[in-house]
Amino acid sequence: MSLNFSYYMPTRILFGPGKLADLATTEHLPGKKALIVIGASGSMQKLGYLGRVVDYLRQNGVEAVVYDRILPNPVAEHVEEGAALARRNQCDFVLGLGGGSTIDSAKSIAVMAVNPGLYWDYVHGGSGGGKTPPHRALPIVAITTTAGTGTEADPWTVITKSDTQEKIGWGSKDTFPALSIVDPELMLSVPPRTTAYTGMDAFFHSVEAYLATVRQPASDHLALEAIGLIARYLPAAVRDGNDLEARTQLAWANTEAGICESLSSCISHHSMEHAVSAFHPEVAHGAGLTMLSVAYFTYLAERCLPERFVAMAEAMGESTAALPEAVKPFAFITALQKLIDASGLADEKLSGYGVRREELPALAENSFHTMGGLYQVTPVPLSLAEVTQIYENAYR
Template identity: 65%
Template sequence: MKSQFNYFMPTRILFGPGKLKKLATTPFLPGKKALIVTSSGPSVKKYGYLDRVIEYLKQNNVSSVTFDKILPNPILDHVMEGAQAAKDNQCDFVVGLGGGSSIDSAKSIAVMAKNPGNYWDYVYGGTGKGKPVTGGALPIVAITTTAGTGTEADPWTVITNPQTNEKIGFGNDYTFPVLSIVDPELMVTVPPKFTAFQGMDAFFHSVEGYLATVSQPASDQYALEAVTLITKYLPVAVADGSNLEARTALAWANTEAGMVESLSSCISHHSLEHALSAYHPGLPHGAGLVLLSIAYFSFMAGKSPARFANLAKAMGKNVIDLPQEQQPFAFIAALKKLIAAIGLQDLKLSDYGVKKEEAPLLARNAMSAMGGLFAVDPYKLSPEEVTGIFEACLE
């Protein structure tokens, strides 16, 4: 056990089926006028989630305006536009409604509603200027309609700068939500393919947080339970999205994965994916992670095997009878089985327009834009090794 670590998890979480209606009565709303940040897609309107949030806020004596331009891979321009909308409408807090893209954008908008200049002035990594956030941020309420990013339980936000092809994570104490509502009933409408993509994002947050050199006892507990729950329940939810038991288990695993991100960190697996989807924004983040995962984790298991056997056990693999040198690779076998169980075994990066000759460019981007994650890897990757991992995924 590590003898030194920090624990900071300030978000109040209302969890469980039917919890959305608590928005109408909770005393913990941080203001009286909200900017609701949500997707440009049809789901939150089609299924009535946006209307319900507006009505529940109204019942709680909170008025609201809606900013509904957020893309699946959210971009810098919309952060700046949303921040201006918050200022123009004198909003005193921000609600992120939807998946990770909407909630991440809400966090970044909350920062820029209180600070001058351009959002990229504050981003650290790549071409970001890394200025301190001296103005704080508007309070953030997160209402997640997916089980993928865990962003309702962490401070992180990922935004793409299309001008520089950089997709960079950012966050600080101000960008923790003050209140998060996790209602699995809002997740039953997610289609099977996106249920799979989102569930694997949460899975890899947990795996990476367990492997990171900054892991700690609490993050380990959350990570291993999330891995177990996702392994068991993600195939169930993909097969039957209306199964509320499975959706609830995945919602909790996702929130746990967010806590892992708050207490530990992703490793460079996420850096590699951010490079892919920065250049190919049509690639869903979870799909990119899956497509990188076998090559990436096989390499890591060979170089730094110490914790992989525990991950395999969390996935239900019996490693006791295996020779010690084979135990880490039981995780790879279990991962392949899970990917097949959720119908993603035939995914290819080439389906999204990624070419093998891009590997050196993608490696440079990953190590520049999200270079900080390489610092907490269990094994220090070289540029040539990163290029090799990309190439292995494109053969």
């Protein structure tokens, strides 16, 4: 653990069942005309969430325009399209309503609504231009309807450049939401499979933040708590989506995981998954992480930080006291497999999404090209050959 670090967490978070209604009265809205960003599936309209948000904003003296084309793996062209709509309508803040894809897109749209050029000009990594935006992003409000990405509590936004198959995370101090509302009642409608995918995403954010070389005391505390909460409550929420206690505990674990991403970092597990879903956009991010996870973390547990793997296993309820010292770190792998099974994801396999064994070396190369920075904070060095082998070990 490093005791030489920077702590910065500027987002105001309103958390708890029923908190969405606070949108009508809160004094913390950052403008008077919102671009509301939602997904293309239509679920926010069907569930009535969009109508409620528009009505609450109106009660608070705020007009709204809606952009509704965001995909589950969002793409740069929709960022630019949404930004153009925000400019035409003179919106002064951007509100993301939905899961991680819509909130991430809202962040990127907020950047491009006030900056010249193309979104990829400002992305770091891959073919991104690496420029610094000359103007600060519009303020961002996040209303999350899933317990998955933690994006309501971090600055990161993950967008894909479709023509080059590059899926890259990027962010700055300007892309922290100014206000986030986390209302677990909005998560009661999430189907079991999506609950599992998003919950596992939050789980791996926490695990990776706990292992990253840039970890710090606050991220360690939050990560271990989130790991334990998800291990306990994700299977319950998958079994019974109306279990508000499980949903609330998962929502908090997810927000904790987002704060961990702000204070620490994900590691190369995420780089490897981004390559998978860049090549195969139908792969949900949490599904991709899950399919790679046993092979990836087994490889790490064999080589580094045994005490941290033991601590994570114990946080998940796995007893290690009677195990030989050399075996203790692998109690985490046992606990991880139990969580995957209990969440209904044991049947997920890369080949089921059309991933071919012969493309695994290309995925490895893509992971270094697009998200190479996360390899720098991974606690053990990984070569291209080793990453390809991890893909091989995960493949079925």
